Amino acid sequence: MNRRSRTLRHGLTYLVLGIAAAYAIFPLLWVVLTSLKNNRDAIASADRAFDFTPTWSNYSGLFDNPAFLSAALTSFIVTVAATALVVVIATLGGYAFARLRLPGRRTLASLMVIVQVIPIIVLVIPLFRIVSEVGLYDRSLPLVLIMTGLNIPFATWLMLAFFRSSPVEIEEAAAIDGASRFQLFRQVLIPIVAPGMATAAIFTAIEVWNAFLVPLVLGQSEAQTLTVYASQFITYQEINWGPLCATAVLIFAPIVLFVLALQRPLVKGITTGSVK
Amino acid sequence: MSAAPPAGAVDVHRPGRADTTPPARRPRLVASLRALGYVSPIWVFVLAVGIVPTGYAVWMSLTEQTLTAPYPAFVGLDNYVQAVFTAQFAGALGVTLIFVLAGLITQFVVGYLLAVCLHQQLRGFRIARTILLIPMLLTPAVVGLTWNFMFNPDLGVVQAIQGVFGIHANWLADPTLARLLVVMVDSWMNVPFVMLLVAAGMTSLPEEPIEAAAIDGAGWWKTTRYVVLPMLRPVLVITLLVRCVDIARIFDHIFTTTQGGPGTATQSVTLEAYNSTFQFFQFGHGAAIALALALIMFPVYFLYVRLTKI
Amino acid sequence: MRVRLLLAAAAALTTTVLVACGSPGAQDDTPQDDEPADELTVLVSASPSATGLRELATEYTAETGVTIEFVEVPTAQLPTKIILAVQSGQQTFDLAQFDGFTMPQIAAASALLPLDDFLGEDDEYDYADFPEGLQEYAKQDGTTYGLPLSTEPVVQLYRTDLYQQLGLQPATTWDEVVGNADALSAAGHYGWASAYGPAVSAHYYNQMLYSSGGRLLDPESYEPQFDTDINRQVMERFLSLVEYTPESSRTGASADMINAFSQLQVGQLTAASGWYSTVADPSQSAVAETFGVADLPMESGGPYDSINVLNGWLLGISPSSPHQQAAWDFAAWALGKDNVKAFIDAGAPPPARTSTTTNDDYTTQLPYLTAVGTAAETGAPIERIPETAQIISVISQTINSMATGQLSLDEGMAKIQDDLTNILVQAGRYGG
Incomplete structure (x- = not known):
């Protein structure tokens, strides 16, 4: 391949990536920009988009608002708790699927896929009725459990793939050395699949943090999450774009920072998990 | 990217080796019980969160419950007759189908193209990948709100940008453009997902066939068409299924971008089910509509179970 | 080692959180008597x-x-x-x-x-x-x-500065609304704004309908009225005003309409009176000093009283x-x-x-x-039956379809009449 065509190819690659990156990032920048405007500037015509005095008032307003803080806390608790549960359960389950003689594996696998493909809208009213029946409407606990249940299948398949792609020989060697099952898990398996657990944790955390329909139906005041909180800025009386965009930034920020910090396991996780 | 089927299970084969846990001479029954113990939490959650509610929904779809008469009465298939075998449902299904097809095409073409670009691993590709990844992580409901804001036909930034080129399209008022807008929002969020999976697939491809094709003088397109794509097939199929299921049940960002408009041009089946249930409180109709969608998606489910060979 | 610590921490955290979330559930079955509240x-x-x-x-x-x-x-x-x-x-x-x-x-x-x-x-x-x-x-x-x-009955908001410039008076009939819209539009302004979007347009059609002596349903028999002349005339007029509106009216909700009015050169609109304070608030509106308020235009000629809609x-x-x-x-x-x-x-x-x-x-x-x-x-509110939410939704979607050129006036009116009849018959409210 001669040099000119390579230069051309590189140029083209950079062009495509540049355009795509700009397209990917633009809406975000726009949201950040709007979050720094007062209400009048925020709804003003886009021709005057840069003609404004930046203000932190939207953010300070949020941090002064107990409802926002309580929604943020609820989102945080639900995300952490559901993620922890999912990772533990999926690691055990993935191990059993990958390594053990498991009666009913096909049945269980089929049921898990049903949970993955069924539209959430089918489940919400029944879940609402069940949760109400046990007296837990508008509590965080059912949100934790439901989000856990909805995310277990994906995480389990991920862990299954990680166990599959790790060599059996080490385990066999450990077994021959007389290691107990607990030691085997702790000292051999977990370190091997730790990147998988990180991946499962990231995916689950994103899903739970971003969930809308389930918390919309099952939460009201005490168990209001950030996503539901954000939707209240669209009201009959006005659309408060400034505070809405500030909330959006605060919803986006943790997950983006979290994932960028852990980008390696995420990308590696998808690679290992999907194509070995 | 929502609670999608596993990307992680692409080429899982039948159970690898037998039980490797020590010691080997333990009776089979005990080993089986132990394995069941490991998956027992999964059984509990899957039944409680997925299967029991689905059964409940089936029962709801066969009863009539209104606000004034909260005690359900069995009505057979009435709800299906009134809410599913209707022109309105057919229209909504058509909208869903358009979203699925257009979304899949856009996301695969663009995702593949970007994966090819990333795969060359030119200097700085990690930065590009990082930026491209971000939309995948964002909250769909909130993303929809912000796109609606950007596309406001009088005050939005898109109006200002296209105005520079002398275009004054109203994206929210034109049925075709409104559908395109929904596809764009969905693609904005999900192209990164396809891109990552395809790029990962490319990394793991063996070099030899591609080099051989190059030596034979095959161009980029021929190499792609006859060598790379066939080798990528497993990844592509699974990614396709994942996306297909996800688009068929999108709700959050249509709900917040177009509210189903103009008219009913972007009223998908999920939105229809939502309205019946939560705006009109016809729980039976809502359940029937949602279950009909689930049934229509059944072939995808079947394919999925087959392909993953769990 | 680190992994183990992490796992232990995760397990502990989970337990704590579960206990924490679970405990408020205990205090549920409070009696419904009147207790002193704090x-x-x-x-x-x-x-x-x-x-x-x-x-x-x-x-x-x-x-x-x-x-x-x-x-x-x-x-x-x-x-x-x-x-x-x-x-x-x-x-x-x-x-x-x-x-x-x-x-x-x-x-x-x-x-x-x-x-x-x-x-x-x-x-x-x-x-x-x-x-x-x-x-x-x-x-x-x-x-x-x-x-x-x-x-919040419906009132008319208009731009005092534009009206003064063009020598216009606030409309007292819907005919005059159209006349004013023409004059405003000829001068390069938006002659009208409303909300033709798929969620709310029925409310705005309704304002015009009630004040022209029409109704959505017959108040006695609940028979849908969309096959009557008055409903058709009003719909035709309501839709003919679309061409005078800012683009965001065509698919917008009430807030879009108010945003357009408070940011652009829109001459007149009708809205629930509660919106007055939004437009009058200089922190949200560029026209806070240059708009006035007048009565809802009224016209007789329909089979029912011409009245204002109460919100x-x-x-x-x-x-x-x-x-x-x-x-x-x-x-x-x-x-x-x-x-x-x-x-x-x-x-x-x-x-x-x-x-x-x-x-x-x-x-x-x-x-x-x-x-x-x-x-x-x-004034009077719109029909007070539980089906109203669904009726509003169906009408709004269909109006939006007509306003965006997906349905003709004939098709739209027929569709609304059919859909409403269906809803009311299914609900057992109207015999068909």
Whole structure:
């Protein structure tokens, strides 16, 4: 391949990536920009988009608002708790699927896929009725459990793939050395699949943090999450774009920072998990 | 990217080796019980969160419950007759189908193209990948709100940008453009997902066939068409299924971008089910509509179970 | 080693969190007797009226020691949340703000406490101060379920500067509205704005229909009226005005319409009077100093009386609240005569007590209040049946289809007539 065509190819690659990156990032920048405007500037015509005095008032307003803080806390608790549960359960389950003689594996696998493909809208009213029946409407606990249940299948398949792609020989060697099952898990398996657990944790955390329909139906005041909180800025009386965009930034920020910090396991996780 | 089927299970084969846990001479029954113990939490959650509610929904779809008469009465298939075998449902299904097809095409073409670009691993590709990844992580409901804001036909930034080129399209008022807008929002969020999976697939491809094709003088397109794509097939199929299921049940960002408009041009089946249930409180109709969608998606489910060979 | 620590930490955290989330569940089955309350929860939707309530709540807490917690819900979610909360059997709120036209649904779900007993016993609240039409507004099938939190008949907003420039007068009939729109449009302005979007356009069509002597349904037989001449004429006129509107009107909701009016050169529109304060607020509006308010245009000729459509928030009490008396005490105090000024100062449209709409101080501060007084006596709300939400939704979607050129006028009218007939027959309300 001669040099000119390579230069051309590189140029083209950079062009495509540049355009795509700009397209990917633009809406975000726009949201950040709007979050720094007062209400009048925020709804003003886009021709005057840069003609404004930046203000932190939207953010300070949020941090002064107990409802926002309580929604943020609820989102945080639900995300952490559901993620922890999912990772533990999926690691055990993935191990059993990958390594053990498991009666009913096909049945269980089929049921898990049903949970993955069924539209959430089918489940919400029944879940609402069940949760109400046990007296837990508008509590965080059912949100934790439901989000856990909805995310277990994906995480389990991920862990299954990680166990599959790790060599059996080490385990066999450990077994021959007389290691107990607990030691085997702790000292051999977990370190091997730790990147998988990180991946499962990231995916689950994103899903739970971003969930809308389930918390919309099952939460009201005490168990209001950030996503539901954000939707209240669209009201009959006005659309408060400034505070809405500030909330959006605060919803986006943790997950983006979290994932960028852990980008390696995420990308590696998808690679290992999907194509070995 | 929502609670999608596993990307992680692409080429899982039948159970690898037998039980490797020590010691080997333990009776089979005990080993089986132990394995069941490991998956027992999964059984509990899957039944409680997925299967029991689905059964409940089936029962709801066969009863009539209104606000004034909260005690359900069995009505057979009435709800299906009134809410599913209707022109309105057919229209909504058509909208869903358009979203699925257009979304899949856009996301695969663009995702593949970007994966090819990333795969060359030119200097700085990690930065590009990082930026491209971000939309995948964002909250769909909130993303929809912000796109609606950007596309406001009088005050939005898109109006200002296209105005520079002398275009004054109203994206929210034109049925075709409104559908395109929904596809764009969905693609904005999900192209990164396809891109990552395809790029990962490319990394793991063996070099030899591609080099051989190059030596034979095959161009980029021929190499792609006859060598790379066939080798990528497993990844592509699974990614396709994942996306297909996800688009068929999108709700959050249509709900917040177009509210189903103009008219009913972007009223998908999920939105229809939502309205019946939560705006009109016809729980039976809502359940029937949602279950009909689930049934229509059944072939995808079947394919999925087959392909993953769990 | 690190992994083990992490796992242990995760397990511990999970347990803690589960215990923490689980414990509040224990205190559920509280008896529904009246207990002295030290905290009340109010479900509101962000609006000037809610702002008014909030400000009064601070004062109430200082006086009585009862703290008032506000939970904000998107407007479209209010009936859903109220109904789900009551169906859940758990007490999640004591008071709730809701829109008059959603009351039939909420009342049908037994999600509101009848207030007639309270009203009978509370002289201080002085219910007789409200015109009969407003008392009717708060009733469903003869039972009162809410206290008026705001009264918002439809008024006309217009741009005083543009009207002066062009020598126009605010329209008094719908014919004049079209005439003014022509003149404004010829001068390069937007002649009209409204909300033709798929969620709300029925409300705006309705304003024009009621004030032209038409109705959505026959009030006696519930027969849909979309095959009548008057409904068709009004629809034709309503749609012919689309070409004078900013683009965001074509698919927008009420807030889009108000945003357009307060940011662009829009000559006139009609809207619930509560919007006045949004347009008059210089922190949100570029036309705060250059708009005026006039009566809703009226026309006779239809088979029914030409009247104004009454809108407005109500404040109701949850039947599962353990603090019903305390909830009433707060509501009656906040919405009583003495606190009208607090709402007006918060920019909220006050409930139209006769003593309010005839008070000179108030009418100077809110120039539309006199018109509200008139409308409160003669106006009427839209049909009060639980199917209204669905009817509004179907009409709005179809109007939006016509406004965006997907359906012709004939097709649209026929579709609405068919769909409404279907809904009402299925509900057993109309024989077909």
